[in-house]
Amino acid sequence: MDYDLSLVLPFLIKKADEILELSTEHVLVVLISLVIASIIGVGTGLLVWEKPVARSAAVATAGVILTIPSMALLTILIPIMGLGWASTVFALSIYSLLPIVRNTVVGLREVDPAVIESARGMGMSKVAVLMKIQFPIAWPVILTGLRVAAQLSVGIAAIAAYVAGPGMGAYIFKGLSMLGAANALNFALTGTVVIVIIALSFDAVFILINRLTTSRGIRV
Amino acid sequence: MSKATSGASIELTNVTKSYPNQPQSAVENFSMSINPGELIMLVGPSGCGKTTTMKMINRIIEPTSGSIKIDGEDILSLDQNILRRRIGYVIQQIGLFPHMTIAENVSVVPKLLGWDKAQIASRVEELLSLVELDPSKFANRYPKQLSGGQQQRVGVARALAADPPVMLMDEPFGATDPITREKLQDEFLRLQATIGKTIVFVTHDFDEAIKLGDRIAVLSERSQIEQFDTPANILANPASDYVSSFIGEGAALKRLALIPISSAKLSSTSATGPSVEISENLREALDHIVLNGGAPVPVTDAKGKSLGSISVKEISSALGADVSSLGIKKGK
Ligand SMILES: Nc1ncnc2c1ncn2[C@@H]1O[C@H](COP(=O)(O)OP(=O)(O)O)[C@@H](O)[C@H]1O
Ligand SMILES: [Mg+2]
Numbered sequence: 001m002d003y004d005l006s007l008v009l010p011f012l013i014k015k016a017d018e019i020l021e022l023s024t025e026h027v028l029v030v031l032i033s034l035v036i037a038s039i040i041g042v043g044t045g046l047l048v049w050e051k052p053v054a055r056s057a058a059v060a061t062a063g064v065i066l067t068i069p070s071m072a073l074l075t076i077l078i079p080i081m082g083l084g085w086a087s088t089v090f091a092l093s094i095y096s097l098l099p100i101v102r103n104t105v106v107g108l109r110e111v112d113p114a115v116i117e118s119a120r121g122m123g124m125s126k127v128a129v130l131m132k133i134q135f136p137i138a139w140p141v142i143l144t145g146l147r148v149a150a151q152l153s154v155g156i157a158a159i160a161a162y163v164a165g166p167g168m169g170a171y172i173f174k175g176l177s178m179l180g181a182a183n184a185l186n187f188a189l190t191g192t193v194v195i196v197i198i199a200l201s202f203d204a205v206f207i208l209i210n211r212l213t214t215s216r217g218i219r220v
Numbered sequence: 221m222s223k224a225t226s227g228a229s230i231e232l233t234n235v236t237k238s239y240p241n242q243p244q245s246a247v248e249n250f251s252m253s254i255n256p257g258e259l260i261m262l263v264g265p266s267g268c269g270k271t272t273t274m275k276m277i278n279r280i281i282e283p284t285s286g287s288i289k290i291d292g293e294d295i296l297s298l299d300q301n302i303l304r305r306r307i308g309y310v311i312q313q314i315g316l317f318p319h320m321t322i323a324e325n326v327s328v329v330p331k332l333l334g335w336d337k338a339q340i341a342s343r344v345e346e347l348l349s350l351v352e353l354d355p356s357k358f359a360n361r362y363p364k365q366l367s368g369g370q371q372q373r374v375g376v377a378r379a380l381a382a383d384p385p386v387m388l389m390d391e392p393f394g395a396t397d398p399i400t401r402e403k404l405q406d407e408f409l410r411l412q413a414t415i416g417k418t419i420v421f422v423t424h425d426f427d428e429a430i431k432l433g434d435r436i437a438v439l440s441e442r443s444q445i446e447q448f449d450t451p452a453n454i455l456a457n458p459a460s461d462y463v464s465s466f467i468g469e470g471a472a473l474k475r476l477a478l479i480p481i482s483s484a485k486l487s488s489t490s491a492t493g494p495s496v497e498i499s500e501n502l503r504e505a506l507d508h509i510v511l512n513g514g515a516p517v518p519v520t521d522a523k524g525k526s527l528g529s530i531s532v533k534e535i536s537s538a539l540g541a542d543v544s545s546l547g548i549k550k551g552k
Contacts, residue, residue, distance in 0.1 A: 118315030121280055121388075122329050122378075123304035136319045215319035217362030 011186040019168075023194050026167030029085065029160075030153040030202070033092030037149055041097045042142060045104025046130065055105055062098035070095070070156050074163045088157060088165035095156055096149035103145025107138025140214050147206040154199045158191070168194045227257040227418030228291040228385035230277065235286030237272050246272040247443040250286070256385075257416040261433035263423055263466070269443030270422040274388050277420060278307045290386060305329055308379030308387035308417070312394045314371050316363040322348070322374050323359040329382040347377040352407060369400040376408070380415070387419045393428070405431055426466055430455070430474055438463050452478050475539060476503035481519060484538035486528035491516040498527055502538060505530050 012019070041062075048054040070091065077087040111134045119129045135142075161169025168191045175188030211219075231254070237247040247269045254260050262270045275281040277288060279300050288295050295303050316325050323344045330340045348355040351373040363371055372392060379387060393401045393408075409432060412419065423429055429436045430451040437448040440462055447459040455475040458464040467474070479502045493512035496505050498519055508517040509532060516531035 112313070112315065114311060114313030114315035115317060116315075117280065118309065118311060118375075119317070119328075121278060121304055121307075121309035121311070123301040123332055124328070125301055133317055133319075137317075215362070217319045217321070217364060 007182075008186060008189075011183060012190065015190070019171075019190065019194060022166075022168050022170055023198060026154070026157055026169075026195070026198055029088055029157050029166045030092065030150060030198075033089050033096060033153050033157075034146065034150055036089065036093040037096035037100055038146060040093070041100030041145070041149075042104050044097075045101050045108065045142075046135075049105045049108040059098070059102050059105060062101045065094050066098045070159045071162065074160060074165075078163055083164040085166055087163050088160040088167075091160060092153040092156055096153055099145040099148040099152065100142075101145075103148075104138070104142050107141030107145075108134050110141065111137045136215060137218060140210060140218065140220075143206065143210050143214070147203065150202045150206065151199055154195060154202060158195050168198070226383065226385055226416055227255075229256050229289075230254040230386065230418060230420070231287075231289040231292075232273075232277075233287045233289075235273070235276060235288060236284050237269075237276060237281060238284045245284070245442055247276070247283075250443050250445070252437065252445070252448065254418060254420070256291075256418055259412055259417075259419045259421060259432060259434045261421050261423060261429035261436045262439055263426055263429040263436055264439030264443075265466075266424055268439050268441050270424075270439060271390055273439075273443045274390055274420050274422050277386070277388055278304050278309060280309075305332055305382060306384050306386070308381075308384040310375050310379045310387070310389040310392045312391040314375040314395075316371055316374055316378070318363050321360050321362055322353075322366070323355075325363070325374060326378045326381050328378065333382055335382075343381060347380060348374075350380070350411065351377045353377070368396050369404060372396060372404060373407075376411075380417075385418060387417045389419060389421045391423055392421075394423070394425075401428075408432065426468065427474070430478065438466055472539060473503060473506075476506060476535065477501050479538055481505050481530065484530060484534045486519055486530055487516065487534060488528050489516070490526070491518045491529035491531075493517045495520045495524075495526075496530070497522060502535050506532070506535055509535075 044058050048058045073091050074087060077090060081087040081090060108130070115133060115137070116129055119133045120126075124132070157165065157167045158169035158172055161167060161173050171187045171191030171194075175184045175186070175191065178184045178187070230252075232250055232252045235247060235250045236245055238245040250269075250273055252260075262273060264270055272281055276283045277290075277295070279295065283296070290306075317328070320328075323341075326344045326347055327340045330343060335343070344359060345355045348358055353370060353373055358366070358370070358374075363374070366374065372395075375392065379389075393404045396404060405428065421432060433451055435448060435450055436454055438446045438454065438459075440446050446466075447454055447463045449459075452475060454463065455467060455471050455478070458467055458471075464471075481496060481498050481500055481502060481504070484502060484505075493515060494508050495518040496508050498521055505517065505519070509515070509530070514532070516529045518529050519527045521527055
């Protein structure tokens with residue numbers, strides 16, 4: 001196939017506004033899903049970390065969800081939630097649960113039992129130990145879960161464009177649908193590259209958050 | 221040094237702990253009366269129930285039956301968390317909070333008790349100095365930046381923070397190397413002489429028990445008390461073969477370390493050789509005699525003034541006499 005590189009720049013200039021809008025959407029849909037998934041996922045982790053049955057059930061459920069192919073899930077969601085944002089946010093949120101729940105549980109359980117015992121022995125309540133001792137110590141692990149969820153969501157959001165979801169995925173699907181046409185590759189490549197940039201930016205932000213919010217005493 | 225007593229009495233009566241699915245109780249019918257300001261050592265082989273016994277006092281482990289009273293108050297009827305804020309707790313693994321600075325670690329209980337900031341800050345400073353850590357150097361460090369011995373000192377400071385009348389210590393110096401351990405023990409004795417807490421101290425090391433304890437409870441399986449007495453009395457009159465075997469070799473030498481030279485009758489004949497101070501113990505004196513080729517050595521007061529001399533004869537008669545006279549003090 002011929003590809004004329006000299007056409008890339010004019011394409012990008014012409015489409016600059018649209019690219020900016022779509023990438024903003026992309027970032028936004030990932031952020032919204034991440035907030036929802038964090039609340040549910042971290043909350044679930046805090047509730048089940050100590051209960052073997054509930055813990056296995058929660059992690060297993062989140063694991064099963066992740067095995068559903070995204071195309072299939074989105075197709076099922078359309079009749080229920082319609083095309084667009086709602087289906088996308090829902091799908092991204094539940095896909096994000098596994099890394100978040102699992103890392104929350106693992107992080108809380110990894111805290112040295114001697115640390116927990118000495119906190120209890122000093123007269124801290126169970127809830128206080130969980131929130132003031134275990135959570136901050138587990139925080140870097142939990143944050144890693146959020147980071148993985150963000151990466152996952154950035155990628156899956158691209159596919160959600162199939163159900164008219166927001167974001168840069170639209171360019172990839174446009175490229176696919178007009179394969180052979182002059183701009184097909186421009187659309188697909190631009191979509192892909194911007195999504196990679198978004199993913200890398202999320203990573204960078206998480207590294208920064210980790211540095212800013214993890215106690216110096218437990219930074220590695 | 222006059223001994224302060226800010227401690228409380230502890231009374232355990234017929235305390236039993238049975239873990240589910242265990243053929244026998246971990247602790248069975250344990251009764252003990254502890255006086256305010258006493259340092260009690262629970263010593264016995266691994267698995268005999270020392271830790272379980274101790275942890276029932278702050279209800280980290282709930283007794284199956286029996287009663288425990290602190291200053292006459294039944295602790296089983298108190299709120300667990302309120303009870304624990306009044307009991308210092310030090311464990312072998314230390315369990316410092318890795319995400320908090322040393323100052324924050326020490327402030328935990330005062331914060332729980334609602335002390336104000338200035339009060340907490342000055343208390344932290346006071347405590348770190350008390351355990352010989354320079355506050356200006358250590359307050360803002362994190363646990364991982366401290367050596368094992370320094371961490372253990374912080375553990376003790378943290379447990380003392382709200383000035384609890386009772387301290388529970390489970391093999392607190394067990395994980396440190398012998399030199400550090402000895403230093404921590406010496407510091408701890410000096411500390412206890414000024415604060416006078418009621419302390420229940422668990423160890424499997426009989427020598428540590430002798431060195432630190434006001435009284436020692438030698439325990440066997442199911443936390444049965446084989447003997448409960450002062451170190452000197454246990455060494456002089458072990459109650460059973462079990463206790464003797466636990467004391468091990470060299471009971472007489474161990475006793476010497478508990479008896480100050482001042483309780484021996486010195487000889488007035490002058491002696492030459494390396495002199496010992498009267499405030500030292502008889503083991504120290506014997507050491508000097510051995511180094512002096514077995515000949516008597518001079519004894520002096522703190523200023524170096526001669527008070528007489530001491531030989532193996534005076535040492536052995538002091539050893540024979542001390543069982544009844546009990547003019548026994550500990551350490552340096
Ligand atoms: N949580 C537990 N569940 C069941 N058995 C236990 C538990 N903790 C301790 N034990 C048992 O109780 C006995 C006393 O243990 P422990 O008090 O830790 O002894 P020590 O401190 O003297 O080494 C041991 O036989 C031990 O196996
Ligand atoms: Mg033990």
